[in-house]
Amino acid sequence: MTAPPLFSYTLRLADNALILGHRLSEWIGHAPLLEEELALGNVALDLIGQARPLYAYAGTVEGQGRDEDSLAYLRDAHDFRNILLVEQPNGDFAVTIIRQFLYAAFMHPFWRALARSSDATLAAIAAKAEKEAAYHLRHASEWLIRLGDGTAESHRRAQAALDELWPYAGEMFESDAVEQALIAQGIAVDPTLLQAEWERSVDSVLAEATLARPTAGWMQSGGRSGRHSEHLGHLLAEMQFLQRAYPGATW
Amino acid sequence: MSGAAGLRERAWAAAARVVDPEIPVLSIADLGVLRDVRVAGDTVEVVITPTYSGCPAMRMIELEIEAALRAAGIDKLRIATLLSPAWTTDWLSDEGRRKLAEYGIAPPQGAVSRRALFGADAVACPRCGSAETERLAEFGSTSCKALYRCRSCAEPFDYFKCH
Numbered sequence: 001m002t003a004p005p006l007f008s009y010t011l012r013l014a015d016n017a018l019i020l021g022h023r024l025s026e027w028i029g030h031a032p033l034l035e036e037e038l039a040l041g042n043v044a045l046d047l048i049g050q051a052r053p054l055y056a057y058a059g060t061v062e063g064q065g066r067d068e069d070s071l072a073y074l075r076d077a078h079d080f081r082n083i084l085l086v087e088q089p090n091g092d093f094a095v096t097i098i099r100q101f102l103y104a105a106f107m108h109p110f111w112r113a114l115a116r117s118s119d120a121t122l123a124a125i126a127a128k129a130e131k132e133a134a135y136h137l138r139h140a141s142e143w144l145i146r147l148g149d150g151t152a153e154s155h156r157r158a159q160a161a162l163d164e165l166w167p168y169a170g171e172m173f174e175s176d177a178v179e180q181a182l183i184a185q186g187i188a189v190d191p192t193l194l195q196a197e198w199e200r201s202v203d204s205v206l207a208e209a210t211l212a213r214p215t216a217g218w219m220q221s222g223g224r225s226g227r228h229s230e231h232l233g234h235l236l237a238e239m240q241f242l243q244r245a246y247p248g249a250t251w
Numbered sequence: 252m253s254g255a256a257g258l259r260e261r262a263w264a265a266a267a268r269v270v271d272p273e274i275p276v277l278s279i280a281d282l283g284v285l286r287d288v289r290v291a292g293d294t295v296e297v298v299i300t301p302t303y304s305g306c307p308a309m310r311m312i313e314l315e316i317e318a319a320l321r322a323a324g325i326d327k328l329r330i331a332t333l334l335s336p337a338w339t340t341d342w343l344s345d346e347g348r349r350k351l352a353e354y355g356i357a358p359p360q361g362a363v364s365r366r367a368l369f370g371a372d373a374v375a376c377p378r379c380g381s382a383e384t385e386r387l388a389e390f391g392s393t394s395c396k397a398l399y400r401c402r403s404c405a406e407p408f409d410y411f412k413c414h
Contacts, residue, residue, distance in 0.1 A: 045306075
């Protein structure tokens, strides 16, 4: 049985937000300074907050009785549909900031476009998320400039992080047949239309950060169809532990 | 006054007394979180909108609305969450802005429409009024606030961000 396209689309958005939100939450207690600890925690909260209504809506669309918790906690790695970028480990602070920057530079225009969706629920979620994504982009951009145009060491690490994560950026602009149908109906956003704005954001911040944009090349792919890196399973093992060990636990 | 209108007024007054657990000088009415109170038959529906998607105070606010209505003798109630239109600091009442400043939190400056990607908002110190302030961090103790410091009186303070 194939899932309804709107379910698949909403689930991908929810999975991106949840997995990145969980990744950022791993910084709690480890951030380089207190203000950044609060910032990363707040961004994580925003992302998990975006995931919740998306999962609830996906469950409603699917009509099989799954709620936000069962979608978040009771699926295995191959059922997750997030892009590979968001599941990549936090690495050093530069890796976290580059990952955040590449994602936020896409999501800010994405949410703005989705706020005009013909689907009222997605449009409402997007209108809220757009405001949050604006802060996320600003936060990541300012750090990226500070790291790239900082010391020799911070520059070296920022460039290394950029080179490492760049091949994961291409997946954001993919769309498959499921999405093409929704794009034609005015429900989904055509990601290729966001590429120019994304490139402008990326190029202007990289220039200010004195970082070299990696040359275009082969791009990673697969997360959106359930083919993940080995990192996702480890993330889920921690995130889902409580519900797996104590099914239905609430507090 | 008809029964429904009286019930609505009573329910609104009770719900409007609920305060934000993080910023207890502000009621949910000051914040613009309380959007509507409707009466259908004998059931009261309180409509609220979240400030930020992940704001952890929302669940507590729901519980407190329920407790406030029950204390006012209203037992048949439901709380609905409305996402659209998205909450904005433009809805913060003038009274709310005044109370924020008195509490030591700089209220949001200007309207959301002027939001720029880079650069910090120019914020006056809520303690001494000086415009000589600097932003320490984009995110403060809660999602809705940033951390600033006054260069004149040297006090750090929270700024309620434009949103």
